[in-house]
Amino acid sequence: MLAELSPALIAEVKRAAKLLAAQSRICILTGAGISAESGIPTFRDKQTGLWENYGVEDLATPEAFMRDPELVWSWYQWRRQIVADKVPNPAHHALAQWQYHAQTSEQEVILITQNVDDLHEQAGSTVTHLHGHLWRNRCGQCEIPYQDQLRASYDGQDTVSFEDELITCPHCNGYIRPDIVWFGETLPAQAWETAEKAAAKCDVFISIGTSRLVYPAAGLSQLAKQSGAQLIEINPDPTPNTIVDITLAEKAGIILPLFIEEITSL
Incomplete structure (x- = not known):
């Protein structure tokens, strides 16, 4: 699969994989782009x-x-x-495989998502949701979860x-x-605390399929950078941002399986 990429991108993939294989604490933030590869429209897509x-x-x-x-x-x-x-794509499966592999290594791979679908869970990942769950309901008045619709x-x-x-x-x-979590509402306290702690103590922070321009989630990469982490961005349309150390301008479904192959072979 590496042969299908440009030489410059191949070099960056190998550099990123070498960095990741040498670090013990990885924090990953996924956004709408990773789900879009499974055919889920992004919230910013035109309504039909x-x-x-x-x-x-x-x-x-x-x-x-x-x-x-x-x-x-x-x-x-x-x-x-x-x-x-909709079903998980190769990117979702690669992240789940990475977490599974980490159980037998010295790595900690914490996955945070801005997405409300359950594709990470379907693939087998353990994930923290910042923006809620599409398949769950609760009362709009007393906030008690409504279990019948799970x-x-x-x-x-x-x-x-x-x-x-x-x-x-x-x-x-x-x-x-x-x-x-609707516009104008605060993020779940426990989920946000988990995300902040993971970003603050990670060695490498990876953003996947997200512009990192929407706050407060966008602040996680800045927190990680301030704490000394290296930043990797995987996005076909990278965010203009000088704090990123490695930019991989390609779909996550192509890049992430390569990461797993490279990391496990090092």
């Missing part, structure tokens, strides 16, 4: 069909849900239908209903909403 005339303020804010809960709920049910048949397994047999009808909370009668 019934949703093309709606913006973020109409579909993904607490105010939107208060104003028109049925509209927001319907959109997320539509999103779930779009995502339901996607229960990764065997292809989804248990999620895609009905548009609103659901009410059995505890307070409030409307059930997706367990997603």
Whole structure:
């Protein structure tokens, strides 16, 4: 597979793999780009069909849900239908393999994601979600998780209903909403603490499929750099940023399997 890449990119892949193989603490942040390789539209992609005339303020804010809960709920049910048949790509599988390999080595590979899908879990990774879970619901009023709508397994047999009808909370009668961090909401405290600790103590920080321009998650790479870590970016459209040490301008599904092959052979 290396032969398919440019000589310059091959050299950078080998340099990155050598660096990673020599370090013990790795922190990885994934964004929408890695899921896009599995066919999941990014949030910034143009909406289609019934949703093309709606913006973020109409579909993904607490105010939107208060104003028109049925509209927001319907959109997320539509999103779930779009995502339901998507499967992990080579990048997801490579990260899971890396974590598995790390169990028998002296490496610690901590995976953080901005994505709300479950493709990392389907591939077998242990991952911390910063922006919530598409397949989970909670009450919009009392915050109690609503268990009846969980996607229960990764065997292809989804248990999620895609009905548009609103659901009410059995505890307070409030409307059930997706367990997603909407614009204007704070990140889950425990997930953010895990991410900050991992970034602050890592030897190498890798951002994959994310621009690193959206805060607060974008601050993780800066925290890692300030703590002495080397930074690697994997993105077909790299972010103009002078703090990155190694830039790999290619799809994660191509680069990450090469990393695993190189790292395990060193």
